[in-house]
Each structure stands twice: as C-alpha cells, then as structure tokens.
Amino acid sequence: MRYIFFILFSLLSASIFANTVYTWEDSKGVRHFSDSAPLSKGPVTTISLSPTTSVETSPAVPEHSKKTAPTTKPMKKKLKPLAISVTNLQQEETIRSSRGHITVLTELTRKLSINEKLQLLLDGAPYGPPQTSTEWKLKNINRGTHLITVIALKDGKRIASSPIITVFLHRPSTN
Template sequence: MIVSTLIAPTAAFSQTVYTWEDENGVLHFSDSPTASKNAKRAKTLTLPDHQASAPAPSFENLPTDPSGTPKANEKKKKPTARPEPLSLSFQSPQHDQTIRSNTGNFNIAAQQNRKLSVDEHLQLLFNDSRYGAPNTTGKWQLKNIDRGTHTISIQAFRDGKLIASSSTITVHLHRASIK
C-alpha cells in the first residue's frame, strides 16, 4: 500500500527575510530566523507584497476650450534651443610645426568655443583617415607615427551628423634614423 501525503506550502514566497553578518563579515540572507547560530543578531526585513498591483495612473486635467485644445492662456512648452554653432581649432600643435620625437609620439589638443552637448563628440583625422575612437575631451595622443609630413584635422558630430570641422594643419615629424 502506497501512502502519499500532500503538503501545501503556506505561502509561495516568503514576505519576511532575515539577514545577519557572520564572524568573517559575510552578509547572509534566509527565510528562517533559526538558519544560523547567529539568529540572535539577525535583522528582520519585511518585503512588499509581490502580488500587489500598481496603482492606476492619474492624469492631470487641463482646461480646454470648446474645440478640445488647451486654452491659449496656458503655458506652452518652449522648444529646446540648439546650442550655438561649434567652432574648432588646434591648441597644439600649430600649423607647419616641426615635432621632434624619436618615439614618434606626440599630443593633439583641440580648442572649441563651447562645451560639447551630451550627443556630440569629436573625431581626429590623421592623414585624411580616422585616428582612434571619437571622444569628448578633444585630446589625443598619437603613438609611433612615422617620420615625415602629416595632415591633421578634427571633426565634430551630433547624432552621427557632421556639425563642425577644424581647418587642416600640417606637421613635420622628425625622428632619429638608425643607420
């Protein structure tokens, strides 16, 4: 003869949690206050009912004219103003500057007339190709560049669209040659 017993849990999820810190400083959580010898130090946390529904949303009633549109004397939202046009130039190096670096490393610093917006970034163009990742600082460190004459410019983008460009400058990199 087989005897089966059905035990129904009293709650699907416990609404009370017990927490304590052991002698090693590790934080423990349990649904039973006697799960540890540190039960006397256990703190009780009561969780909100997970099955409760959110309250219904409420909407502000705006006074309307007979046509159903908000009244003319109500405050209208001002459209967000675009920032002033961005202009870019080079802080360093200067146009036609000779740079002496045996490692081929040198720094680029942009100068702009205003701070960049959140959705704007700068891209360095070195010899008409993108160099490095776009950034918002306007500073780049070029590494192991071959000696010779190079062109550099900076472009600014907002949401993927070109919004400003610097003039193109030329620099001359001198590196010691090994014979």
C-alpha cells in the same frame, strides 16, 4: 477541456472586475483612483469603463479638483555654431620625437551637447574612436609629413571641423 474552460473563465472574470474604477477625495483635497473600493466612509464615485475606453475618452475630472499648470512647452535651446581650433600645433611645425608621439590639444567655442563627439583625423583617416575629450596623444607615428584635423560629429554627421594643419615629424631612423 477542463483547463481551457478554467483559463477562459479566469480571463473573463478578471476583465469584468478591472472595468470598475473608484475615485474619491481625501481630507487634504487629493483625488485618488483605484480599482478597489476605499476603506474610508467618505463619498466615493464609481466609474465603469468599457473595453474601448481610453485616456482621451475617460470621464472628466470635476472642476474643483483640476489644478492649472503653466502650459509651457519644453523649448529646445538653440546652440550657437561650433568652431574647433587646434591650440598647440602651428602650420608647418616640425616636431621632434624619438618615439613618434604627437599631442593634439583643441579648443571649442561651446561645450559639446549630449549626442556630439570629436574625431581626430590623421592624414585623412580617423585616429581612434570619436570622443568627448579635446585632447589626443598620438603614439608611434611614422616620421614624415602629416595632416591633422579635428571634426565634430552629431549623430554621425559632420557639423564642424578645425583647419587642416600640416606638421613634420622628425624621428631618428632605427636602421
């Protein structure tokens, strides 16, 4: 019982002291706020706060200490539409690779924003994780006909895609 009384007394006394705010202006004209009285002898204003006082209802700062700042809102820069093109492969191109390697290079009409990524689709399925790089090195791809496209994703949604390119991979058989 003694401990409960001590804890309650400590909490109540801490909240009483925390309700007083001291404010003063230094010699450079800078306004200070503190929960303890300053050591300087200059004029100090004491503000008593009720438990429900919030930033919106706090006492106003005197006019001479208010600094006027420009009221510009941060504007979202409108991005131009993204277009993707595969630069190193031609439609119905034949690629000869004994190891089954295909390199895919792309160009974008603008840089990717922070939450945008590129995903290569090989035969309609994702190849590797989404990335910000515009280059892919496909390895050990089976011989035959393949469809390649690159899509841009923003927050998981498709925002752009390259034309689908059909390539033919010739690879010697290992029979």
